[in-house]
Amino acid sequence: RVTVPGVVVAAGADTRVLVPRLAAVGAVRLQALELRPGRDRPVPARVVFTGVRGTPDPTFHRDLDASLVDPAGGPDIDLHSETFAGGPAQGNVVVLGTEAVTVQVHPGAYELVATRGPEYGVQRVRLKVTAGRRQRATFRLRHLLDPVDTLSADFHVHSARSFDASAPLRDRVTSFAAEGVEVMVATDHDMHTDYAPVIAALGLGSRITSIVGD
Secondary structure, eight states: OOOOOOOOOOTTSOOOOOOOOOOOOEEEEEEEEEOOSSSOEEOOEEEEEEEETTOOOOOBTOSOOOEEOOTTSOOOEEOHHHHSOOSSEEBTEEEEOSSOEEEEEOSEEEEEEEEOSTTBOOEEEEEEEOTTOEEEEEEEEOBOOOOTTOOOEEEEEOOTTSTTOOOOHHHHHHHHHHTTOOEEEEOOTTOOOOOHHHHHHTTOTTTOEEEEOO
16 A cells, blocks of 8 residues: 555546555455355355454555545545445455455465355454465354245345445345345335346345345
């Protein structure tokens, strides 16, 4: 991570910014499987990266910081969430659907913890990331609880279609599926959002369903 001195952008003019050379990174390919008799199958999951042995926690999907500065002396406004939202990796968390996801990480030692809501077990993996190399982390989670006549649901879900949220529909679906939520009710402001086509496109119809709310 490097810091570029403050830049003044003038209306109607191009502004050149010189970015110093960045350090090389490594990559980690992530996938979660559900332990089943015969053959394991891919399952949505949530993976938390924590740096160990002096390595800081990663900050995914924040390739640059951008703020709007008020010349009159008002507070700075962080433009990150509105401008650069989206993607399976945010902060130090990666959410997985049924497909493998590869993320770039600075070299160092990390502990990865995979979960899928309260019905599944937890798996921890430690690995060392080397610059220019790709590691593989495959988690195998066991379904421990199956409550009878019970569903996990969230009845108030906002997406980027609301003025007060920034998550695209695809990422909303993946994040809820990764947490083991089975029903999501869309309640965007002044918008009837239908997640069903997104759920179908992600191949998650057997894991989660949606209701169009208001």
